[in-house]
Amino acid sequence: MIHELLASFPNPAHLSAAERRGIIARYTAVLEGNFIYWMTAAYLAVASDEAHAIIEDNLREEVRDNHPGMLRKFAMAADAMPTDSDALAVHRDLQGVRQFVARLSGARLVVMMAFFEGWITKFMPYLAELAARQGSTEQEYTDVHGVVDVVHTQGLFRALDAELALLPEPAPPMAPLLEGAEALGTLISTIVHFRAGGTGRTTPEGR
Numbered sequence: 001m002i003h004e005l006l007a008s009f010p011n012p013a014h015l016s017a018a019e020r021r022g023i024i025a026r027y028t029a030v031l032e033g034n035f036i037y038w039m040t041a042a043y044l045a046v047a048s049d050e051a052h053a054i055i056e057d058n059l060r061e062e063v064r065d066n067h068p069g070m071l072r073k074f075a076m077a078a079d080a081m082p083t084d085s086d087a088l089a090v091h092r093d094l095q096g097v098r099q100f101v102a103r104l105s106g107a108r109l110v111v112m113m114a115f116f117e118g119w120i121t122k123f124m125p126y127l128a129e130l131a132a133r134q135g136s137t138e139q140e141y142t143d144v145h146g147v148v149d150v151v152h153t154q155g156l157f158r159a160l161d162a163e164l165a166l167l168p169e170p171a172p173p174m175a176p177l178l179e180g181a182e183a184l185g186t187l188i189s190t191i192v193h194f195r196a197g198g199t200g201r202t203t204p205e206g207r
């Protein structure tokens with residue numbers, strides 16, 4: 001899913017300044033206020049001690065190192081602070097993810113967050129390039145997240161193993177496990193492909 005999403009992204013060299021600003025602003029509108037809340041939901045939803053410990057570490061780092069503030073600084077430096085239009089552009093798909101998160105389904109939330117962290121890691125060079133093309137030199141957010149989220153993704157896959165081990169045999173089918181990741185993939189696709197006045201997406205969304 002991550003590779004399909006990345007392959008669908010437009011070449012930053014072919015984007016206008018407004019299009020580059022829009023991607024950074026929508027990314028910020030989604031990540032700044034929701035990442036820690038969704039990770040907290042995963043913490044509340046899991047049952048195993050190991051998953052709790054892994055997710056707690058992740059949350060502590062987010063809070064202690066002020067990652068939302070780091071992202072806000074990044075967006076401001078790129079002149080891409082989210083506006084009401086940016087919030088509206090992602091509104092419907094964001095609500096879809098929030099409705100999934102509200103169900104507090106442990107293993108599926110961990111799958112969603114592992115997908116999220118894995119995608120963020122791979123997305124950082126792209127996001128950094130968009131900001132650089134906007135004339136920004138502020139790269140703390142993209143530098144930090146290109147590195148720490150590799151470890152976070154691996155941790156979340158260990159947390160998933162621990163959660164799945166608690167479920168009765170046989171292992172649950174794959175499709176329902178991916179439900180949250182699918183909803184998040186749709187949201188990510190809108191972050192990158194949204195065009196004002198268009199149908200919302202100009203390319204088939206990633207799965």
Ligand SMILES: [Fe+2]
Nearest residue numbers: 062067068145
């Ligand atoms: Fe973070």
